[in-house]
Amino acid sequence: MSFEIKSTGEVYDVIIVGSGAGGGMASKILSEAGLAVAVLEAGRDFDPAKEEDRTQLRPPWESPRRGAGTRIRPFGDFDQAIGGWDIEGEPYTRGEGTSFDWFRSRMVGGRTNHWGRISLRFGPNDFKRKSIDGMGDDWPIGYEDLKSYYDKVDKLIGVFGSKEGIYNEPDGFFLPPLKPRLHELYAMKGAKKANVPIIPSRLSMLTRPINNERGVCFFCNQCNRACQAYADFSSGTVLIKPAMAKGKVDLYTHAMVRAVTTDDSGNATGVSYINTVDMKEYKLRSRVVVLGASACESARIMMNSKSKSHPNGVGNSSGMVGRYLHDSTGADRMGILPDLVDRDRYNEDGVGGMHVYTPWWLDNKNLDFARGYHIEYWGGMAMPSYGTGFAMDTMRKYLKDEFGNPSPNGGYGEGLKKDIKRLYGTTLGMSGRGESIPQYSNYCEIDNNVVDKYGIPVLKFHYKWTDQEIKQAKHMQDTFEEILTDAGAILLGNKPGPDTMYGLAAPGRIIHEVGTTRMGNNPNTSVLNSNCQAHDCKNLFVVDAGPFVSQADKNPTWTIMALAWRTSDYIVSELKKKNI
Template sequence: MNTFQIKEAPTVYDVAIVGSGAGGGMAAYQLTKAGAKVVLLEAGGYFDPADPKYITQLKWPYESPRRGAGTTRPFGDFDAAWGGWDIEGEPYTAAKGTEFFWFRSRMLGGRTNHWGRISLRFGPDDFKRRSLTGVGEDWPISYEDISPYYDAVDKLVGIFGSKEGIRNEPDGFFLPPPKPRLHELMLKKAATSIGIPVIPSRLSILTKPINKDRGQCFYCAQCGRACQAYADFSSSSVLCIPAMKTGNLSLINHAMVREVLTDPNTGLATGVSYVDTISMQEKTVRAKTVMLAASTCETARLLLNSKSSRFPNGLANSSGVIGKYLNDSTGASRSAFIPALMDRKRYNEDGVGGMHVFTPWWLDNKKLDFPRGYHIEYGGGMGMPGYGFGGGIENLNGRIPGRNGQKKAAGGYGAGLKDDYRRFYGAYIGMAGRGEPVPLESNYCEIDPNNVDKYGIPTLRFNYKWSDYEVKQAKHMQDTFEEIIHALGGIALGSKPGPESNHGYGLEAPGKIIHEVGTVRMGNDPKTSALNKYQQAHDVKNLFVVDAAAFPSQGDKNVTWTILASSWRTSEYLFDQVKKKNL
C-alpha cells in the first residue's frame, strides 16, 4: 500500500541578500529593523571581533606564527583580512596585455573588517562629472538625493572630523577628531606653506561613545585587526550582529552563491542557488526579493552567470553593460626620512588606526592636463615596530648626521646598527595619493569560457588598462610628494618614480587599491545602464544591487560611506514599494 508523504514547503524569505559587507550589512540592518524576514548569505566564515576566539588586538608581533610575516594574510597574520588577491581554488585571469588584481574577502562583514576606515562623502561635483567636464558619466542622482542618508550614516555609525566648508568635500555630523601627532603637525606646516591644505581626517572611529552597545576608541592603532570594543565601523559588529538580534535575520555562512534564480514565465527573481563550501553540496534559498552586495566584480559575475532563455546574456543585462566600466582608485606613493625627527624621546604615539590628518583635492582640473583629482593620505610616527622596521636606511648612506655632526654611513651591524635603528625610530613619513579614474567601457570583467573555480562556478577574466589621464595624475602626485618632502627638509627614499615605473610614475596596478566600482551601473536609460536611480534592475523589478557595482564612477574619495548611504536609500525604497504593493 502506498503511503502519502507530506513535504514541508521551503521557507520563502522577504529578502535574500548576497554579501555581508557595507552594502549587504546596511540592507540587512535596515530591513530587519523594519520587520522584514531576511536571509543573508556570506561566502566566508562567521566573525565577531569581540569574541575572544577572534581577537588579535594588543598582541605583539612575535606572537605571530611567522613572527610577523604576512604569509597567510595580505596585511599580516593579525589583520582581520580573511581572503586576499589570491585564494586557493578561486582563480581569475586577465586578457593578454592587461592587468587587474581582484581582492576577495571571506568573512562576515567582508572588507569592512580591515579597511582604513577613511569615510568621505562624494561631493556635488562627483555626481555630475560629464555635465561639468564632458568626460565620464553623470549619476542619475544628485548630492541632494543622497545627502540625508549620509547624515543618517554619520549618526548611526559614527565618524570623526571637522567642519571645513569645502564645497566638494562636504561636511557631516562629526565626533571630535584626534589631535595630530608630531609628524602630522610637521606635515601640515610644510604642506600649507606651499599651498597644499591639510585638515583633520574623517574616519569611522568613535572618539566618544554614541550608544550603549559600542565602546570608545582606546588608541591602540590596530583598527585593521577589527575592534573588540566595537569602537570602529565594521559591518559585522555594527550592522550584521545587531540585525541578527532582531530575530528577523537568518545568516548562512560558507555560502558561495552560484546564480540568481528566476521564474521562467515572469522573469522575476525567486531566490539564489549556492554551494555550501563545507559540504560542497548545492542548495537554494527562496525569496520575494533579491539584493546583491557581493562586491563589484562578484556581483557582476553572479549576474553574468545567471543565464536563461529569457536572459541569454546574463540576468538584467539587456543593456549589455554588466561587467563594463569597471574602475578602481588610482594610487601612487612616496616615503621619506626626516632628520628633524631623529633621536626622539620615546612615548606612546599610537593614536587611531590610521591617519589623523589628510589632504583633500585642492586644485582646479581645468588648469591641469588630467580631468580628475586625488587626495593624499599620510603615515608615520612611533607606532609599534614590526619585523622589517627601519627598512630604507641603505638609501641614507652618507646622508644623515652622525652624533658628532658629521655625515656618516647608516646601518652596518652590531651596536652601530642598533644605535641607528633607535635614532631613526619615528623619523620616517609616507604619503599616498588616491585618485579618481575616468571610467571606460574598455575596462571590464567577463566570464572566462575556459575556467571554473573549485565549486564549479565559471570565473572572471579581466580587461583593464590605465589611460593617459591616470598616468598624468600619478605624475602630478609624485611631483607634489617631492614638494612636500622638500618643504619638510626631508630626504626622499629611493629614486623618484618616472614614466617607466610600475604603470607610469609609480601608479599601482588596477585593483591594488581595492576601491573598485561600476560593473552594474545605474542610470536613467535602460539601454545604457542596468539599474535605475534606486539601484533596482531595469529588467527585473525585484532585483537590487547595493554594493559599489551600481556606481557610474569613482570619486577622489574612498567609496564605503557612499555604499552605506546608497544601500540605506535603496532599502527604504524597497520597503516603500512593498507597502505600495508594487513588489
C-alpha cells in the first residue's frame, strides 16, 4: 500500500495490528472467510528465503562481530530476533523496585522468527488453577473449548512429538520425533537416576512433508535464524504470506499504531498509526479491529485510545487493562561432561532446539510452592561463534594431563585453541521455564511524562516476583544439580542462592508476557469476554497473549494461535449475524 495520503477511501472488514502468532493466525482465518483484511506491522517486511534476509547457513566469520549480538539483534548478529529489550527511540519506564524488561519485535512474523518453537498445549488443569490451589483466577473457558482448535493448529502447522498419555500434558497430532543427541543421552541418564521423566520434545519443525508449500527440516540446528525452506513455523512464512497469496490481505509495514479510533457510540472505527519511515500519521478504517501486537503493546494501544466514550482508554472502564501482567519464570545451570573431553567430531546438529524435555512431574501439594515448570536441555556441538570457549581458569581446572596437573598447553595462542577444542562439545545445560502467579500489583500503565520518538506515550512497568516464584527457582536449582551430578557432569560456577533469588531471571527476560487484557465473565474484573471480545467495545478483539488468565508451565504460542483461530471463527459468525 502507498503511504502518500493520510487516509484511504477504502474500508476494510478487519484491521489486524501485529503480525506474530495471533495476528498471523487471524489474518489467515479471516481472509479465507472472504473478508478484506489489513495487517499492520511496526517493523519491516521479512522473508528468510530472500537472500537479503537470509542468515541461515552463513558462518559466523561473515559477521563483523563473529556472530555477537547487537542492540537491535540481542541474541546474535545472525539471529532473527530483530528488536530487543532496548530499542533506540522506543523507551519504557519502571516503577520503584521493578526490573521488568520488555522485549519488542520489529519484523513481519514478530517473535515467531526466532523462538524455540516449543509447541505445547495447555492442559485441563492449566485453565482451572484457582480451583486447584486457590490462587489467581480460573479461565472462563476450559481445555475442551480449545481442544478442537489445538487439533487444527497441529494439522495446519505441524509439530513433532510422541503420545505419552500425560493428563495435563495433552497429546496432539504429531509428526515423527527425533532421536536424542549425545548430550541429551547423558541428560536422560541423569534424569533417570534422579527419578525425573524425560520425553521427546514437541517442536513445530517439519520432520516430514505436510503440504507442497513448505520444505522439510534438513537439520542445520539454526531455526533461530528462520528457515529458508519454511520447514519451521514462523507466522510470516506459514500464515501471513500464504494468506496474502490466497485472499485480500494488505500488509502495511513500518506502521506503528498509536490508537484505536472510535465513534460517538464507542465502537471501533479503525486505527491511527505513524509511518516510521516518513514519521507522518495515517488512519485506516474498518468494521472490526483485532489487536495482536503483543500483550503489553496491545494494552498500550488500548490505554492510549482515549475518547469521550472511553475516557480511560478503549475497553478499560474496569481499569483492568495492563493489570495481571506476568511472565514465565526462568533459571539455568550447566556443567561439563568429563567423559566427552576429546570426543569425536561429527555432525550432530538436529533441529534448532531440544530433542527431549521434561514436563512438570510433581504434585504441588507436597511442595512449598504452587504451579510447576518444565525443563529444557541444551549443549553439544553447535556451530562455534563469538563467546564459544571457557575462561582460562575453567580450562586449567578441568583439563588435566596424565599426572593430574593443569593443562600443559598454556592459556594463550595455539595452546588456548587446543584446550578450547578439547572441551568443545562437552557441555550439558538445562533451563527451567515455569508458571508464576498472576498478581493485580504487577502491571503496566501509561507514563504520561514520557513519549517515544513517534510522540506516543510509553509504558511504565510495576513488577515484583513473589515467594512462590523464588521457591520454584530454588526447586529448579536443586533439580538441575541432581540431574547434572547424576549424569556425571562437573558443575560450572557456584550454585545460585537466595541473594540472586536462586538465579531467577528478571521478569520479561523469558519473553512470555501475558495477561494484560485478560478474559473473564465479569466486566468489572476483566477486559475481554471468553471470545476475546472487549466488554466495552463489541467490535474490538485481542488475539495475542493478553487474554490469558494464567500462563501455565508451557510456552504460550500454541495457545495464542488456538485462541486466535477460535476468536476469528467467532468474528466471522458475528459479522454474518450482523451483531458487529
